[in-house]
Amino acid sequence: MSWLELPLDTPFGLANLPYGVFSREEGDRRVGVAVGDAVLDLSALAERLGAGWAPLVAGPVLNPLLAAGPATWREVREQIGEWLGEARRADAVRRHLVPADGLRMYLPFEVADYVDFYSSRHHAENVGRMFRPDSAPLTPNWTHLPIGYHGRAGTVVVSGTEVVRPQGQRKAPDEPAPAFGPTRRLDIEAEVGFVVGVPSTLGEPVPLAAFEDHVFGACLVNDWSARDVQAWEYVPLGPFLGKSFATSVSPWIVPLAALQAARVAPPARDPRPLPYLRDEAAPWGLDLALEVRLNGHVIARPPFATMYWTAAQQLAHLTVNGASLRTGDLFASGTVSGPEPDQRGSLLELTWNGRDPLTLPGGEARTFLEDGDEVTITATAPGPGGQRIGFGEVRGRVAPSR
Amino acid sequence: MSWLELPLDTPFGLANLPYGVFSREEGDRRVGVAVGDAVLDLSALAERLGAGWAPLVAGPVLNPLLAAGPATWREVREQIGEWLGEARRADAVRRHLVPADGLRMYLPFEVADYVDFYSSRHHAENVGRMFRPDSAPLTPNWTHLPIGYHGRAGTVVVSGTEVVRPQGQRKAPDEPAPAFGPTRRLDIEAEVGFVVGVPSTLGEPVPLAAFEDHVFGACLVNDWSARDVQAWEYVPLGPFLGKSFATSVSPWIVPLAALQAARVAPPARDPRPLPYLRDEAAPWGLDLALEVRLNGHVIARPPFATMYWTAAQQLAHLTVNGASLRTGDLFASGTVSGPEPDQRGSLLELTWNGRDPLTLPGGEARTFLEDGDEVTITATAPGPGGQRIGFGEVRGRVAPSR
Structure with missing residues (x-):
């Protein structure tokens, strides 16, 4: 399935790809995707690979992505799946995968009502x-x-x-x-x-x-x-x-x-x-x-x-x-x-x-x-x-x- | 009291000075203060007269002013009262007083809970x-x-x-x-x-x-x-x-x-x-x-x-x-x-x-x-x-x- 070799029973496999907001350092809130025991720094990777929707996942909250609607949600999800699945992207992606342990997680979106x-x-x-x-x-x-x-x-x-x-x-x-x-x-x-x-x-x-x-x-x-x-x-x-x-x-x-x-x-x-x-x-x-x-x-x-x-x-x-x-x-x-x-x-x-x-x-x-x-x-x-x-x-x- | 000559029974005299958000044209939301039958364009006047707190009232909502706290609220209110009361400011102020009739009013603040x-x-x-x-x-x-x-x-x-x-x-x-x-x-x-x-x-x-x-x-x-x-x-x-x-x-x-x-x-x-x-x-x-x-x-x-x-x-x-x-x-x-x-x-x-x-x-x-x-x-x-x-x-x- 992927160069990532995730265990089949991971809660965060390629069929999941949930979104959150994390930081390694105080104040630097980025949008991440949970992948196995790691978090993909989506803010950084999307910008690096020049995705048109990169501004929607620049952080510090998910609200711009939430507001973008189902067509964009599908596009972003498919693109992430491709990046994680393609061996030719392995080096680029690996640089933006950080161990989940030790990251600080934030309220992922600004709650309206x-x-x-x-x-x-x-x-x-x-x-x-x-x-x-x-x-x-x-x-x-x-x-x-x-x-x-x-x-x-x-x-x-x-x-x-x-x-x-x-x-x-x-x-x-x-x-x-x-x-x-x-x-x-x-x-x-x-x-x-x-x-x-x-x-x-x-x-x-x-x-x-x-x-x-x-x-x-x-x-x-x-x-x-x-x-x-x-x-x-x-x-x-x-x-x-x-x-x-x-x-x-x-x-x-x-x-x-x-x-x-x-x-x-x-x-x-x-x-x-x-x-x-x-x-x-x-x-x-x-x-x-x-x-x-x-x-x-x-x-x-x-x-x-x-x-x-x-x-x-x-x-x-x-x-x-x-x-x-x-x-x-x-x-x-x-x-x-x-x-x-x-x-x-x-x-x-x-x-x-x-x-x-x-x-x-x-x-x-x-x-x-x-x-x-x-x-x-x-x-x-x-x-x-x-x-x-x-x-x-x-x-x-x-x-x-x- | 003032060069404005407001009638004593106006609901919006110098003792009131309530804040709102208005526009003359669609999309241009400014902070205003009701004065008699007019609205003072506070966004414009504060910027023109170089008030340090002008960014708090730049619009499009009152939230920055709300967040600033009682000392700033007092300072802004006193300054507006002075501007409206001083004959030497009459020309500057008059340029930023617009008739209330025909203005569009907006929800003045972003409601949290x-x-x-x-x-x-x-x-x-x-x-x-x-x-x-x-x-x-x-x-x-x-x-x-x-x-x-x-x-x-x-x-x-x-x-x-x-x-x-x-x-x-x-x-x-x-x-x-x-x-x-x-x-x-x-x-x-x-x-x-x-x-x-x-x-x-x-x-x-x-x-x-x-x-x-x-x-x-x-x-x-x-x-x-x-x-x-x-x-x-x-x-x-x-x-x-x-x-x-x-x-x-x-x-x-x-x-x-x-x-x-x-x-x-x-x-x-x-x-x-x-x-x-x-x-x-x-x-x-x-x-x-x-x-x-x-x-x-x-x-x-x-x-x-x-x-x-x-x-x-x-x-x-x-x-x-x-x-x-x-x-x-x-x-x-x-x-x-x-x-x-x-x-x-x-x-x-x-x-x-x-x-x-x-x-x-x-x-x-x-x-x-x-x-x-x-x-x-x-x-x-x-x-x-x-x-x-x-x-x-x-x-x-x-x-x-x-």
């Missing part, structure tokens, strides 16, 4: 059972639309950024008044995020079939959550400070083109969705296998293929009122939880709201996160010809409240 | 009485914290932008399933917005006393709302498509320095707020008189001084979990409604959810907005020495669904 969905039926049912035990687990709207809300774009941070334990108001139902202090129920949510490249016009919905015309690729998301803060604040206008302190994303954006072999049929929907959400012609179920690690130990393996609403449906829904898209919009799936107890993407569900602590190897017990804990989420997808498509990781360590 | 609060007790009680008639009108958290949520920054538009009637899912409680179509309950919310200039550090709360170190000024906001869409979607994660299609702002940002004479004591709070929300030392109640017009007729006069939570408290709350601020963050007050029926800032309240239609002069009745309707919100505040501080207007006309 951030929307978080709630599209795992298992997750929504678990939450409903815990917090509304006397009602149906799903609210009546859940099977009719992908529920979502806007989060804080300015606190989206790249993997590796420490997460300071947030303070806030919290009140248990049996307490007379709220108290203030560090959250006692710091949690994670394992999610998959989608990055918008091509903007749309205010007042004009983006139909489901136009998903690939607007969305560039996907990454992993950890939607850190302070459950006690959230529980006290969220009625009636939804989550706010319980979520807005940090949302971590993986540094590599996997292009949709790398995910074609991972496409699967989404679960059957009952009732049948309204016409704008019907996706028989463009099903975007994705067979991504997520893993959640706490201090190095796997605590959950959420299967993304079980998500009830796909990213294409989410995009159609979020624009159906005429809301416009901007380059850099990020929308996340919501917590990915499968039907099995060890497939749940949050500690809230894994410990059933703290009732059933997890025991880590070594005997330590956890309900919610303690200071110093480190959470890592990874994912892989099937690629063509037995290759694996890796997402890299989104990682964060909890620092004490300041 | 947009947060909408819910801080009028009268509004929250009205909504509670309508939608939860069997419960207490306020949720238990309401008197303990300024409830808020993130809105869509990418659909904040400047006054004058037409608002396309959004489509979406809506379901009345007695209907078996949702239907899709143009909203039947298009509404407005008259609000006041605050614009963040100086960013803050992730993980570090901004105390209430630092309000003036971070916030540059205020504008008017119309938070357009599709009530039927909102009612069906908002449980459990809050408003989403019912709000995200458009939020209009006035083109002039009134600096906090122009609002010092309008500061009043906020209403008494019971219970006493938690320490981070106590504002005795920095009360930011503001005596702004809003007017809402529908097709030219005044339909409400909401008094901003009745707001329960101030902008300084809102800022302290939204950062208390460590969420960082960015230059261009916009946070709005929530619908401003006073205690009297004609002081309510939404049609939802003015018509009591459509039960009591408004009759406009000429006999036309309205519950919610019809295609072609135009809504205009204006406000004034007391300034020094009997002057008025005007906010200009935020205006929008409803266009039919596409």
Whole structure:
């Protein structure tokens, strides 16, 4: 396949080619492509080889490439594939391959708006059972639309950024008044995020079939959550400070083109969705296998293929009122939880709201996160010809409240 | 006071000096200051007179000036006041004063994150009485914290932008399933917005006393709302498509320095707020008189001084979990409604959810907005020495669904 001789099981083979932003020295942010254990300095190579699109990947963020649209995305990807595959380019390319170890990775794109969905039926049912035990687990709207809300774009941070334990108001139902202090129920949510490249016009919905015309690729998301803060604040206008302190994303954006072999049929929907959400012609179920690690130990393996609403449906829904898209919009799936107890993407569900602590190897017990804990989420997808498509990781360590 | 001979009752006298972005020709966006019936071309004048801060006001947005901080804001404001007051500058200044009529105004700043609060007790009680008639009108958290949520920054538009009637899912409680179509309950919310200039550090709360170190000024906001869409979607994660299609702002940002004479004591709070929300030392109640017009007729006069939570408290709350601020963050007050029926800032309240239609002069009745309707919100505040501080207007006309 290539002079590179990558191992077949590398998460970053030639079928993947995800984009990120890295530096070797502080301040010199370049666009890179993950290739095996190395990063291709695309900013430098594209300029050196005189690619017409070199200015789009000059850094310091991916936004110019995102905005360029699908024809350019294809051209850039094919060209990179050729450069990596052609022995005659080996010397030029090798000079711009740098070992991934020791590089600093940055937030790969400037986030415009951030929307978080709630599209795992298992997750929504678990939450409903815990917090509304006397009602149906799903609210009546859940099977009719992908529920979502806007989060804080300015606190989206790249993997590796420490997460300071947030303070806030919290009140248990049996307490007379709220108290203030560090959250006692710091949690994670394992999610998959989608990055918008091509903007749309205010007042004009983006139909489901136009998903690939607007969305560039996907990454992993950890939607850190302070459950006690959230529980006290969220009625009636939804989550706010319980979520807005940090949302971590993986540094590599996997292009949709790398995910074609991972496409699967989404679960059957009952009732049948309204016409704008019907996706028989463009099903975007994705067979991504997520893993959640706490201090190095796997605590959950959420299967993304079980998500009830796909990213294409989410995009159609979020624009159906005429809301416009901007380059850099990020929308996340919501917590990915499968039907099995060890497939749940949050500690809230894994410990059933703290009732059933997890025991880590070594005997330590956890309900919610303690200071110093480190959470890592990874994912892989099937690629063509037995290759694996890796997402890299989104990682964060909890620092004490300041 | 000045060679300008402005009428005493002008909304844009020398005590105001709000900033905006205008053009005479398409594409040539400049920073301007409203002065009487004219706009001072600050981009041109500052460059001509060699002000050191001229690059901050070169356009096409106010963000560089916003980011510069309070010392620079004071310096720029004092310098503009001197230029307008000194007879020896009259010729130079006059050359850069252009009639406001016929200028095109733009969104004056690039919006980073947009947060909408819910801080009028009268509004929250009205909504509670309508939608939860069997419960207490306020949720238990309401008197303990300024409830808020993130809105869509990418659909904040400047006054004058037409608002396309959004489509979406809506379901009345007695209907078996949702239907899709143009909203039947298009509404407005008259609000006041605050614009963040100086960013803050992730993980570090901004105390209430630092309000003036971070916030540059205020504008008017119309938070357009599709009530039927909102009612069906908002449980459990809050408003989403019912709000995200458009939020209009006035083109002039009134600096906090122009609002010092309008500061009043906020209403008494019971219970006493938690320490981070106590504002005795920095009360930011503001005596702004809003007017809402529908097709030219005044339909409400909401008094901003009745707001329960101030902008300084809102800022302290939204950062208390460590969420960082960015230059261009916009946070709005929530619908401003006073205690009297004609002081309510939404049609939802003015018509009591459509039960009591408004009759406009000429006999036309309205519950919610019809295609072609135009809504205009204006406000004034007391300034020094009997002057008025005007906010200009935020205006929008409803266009039919596409």
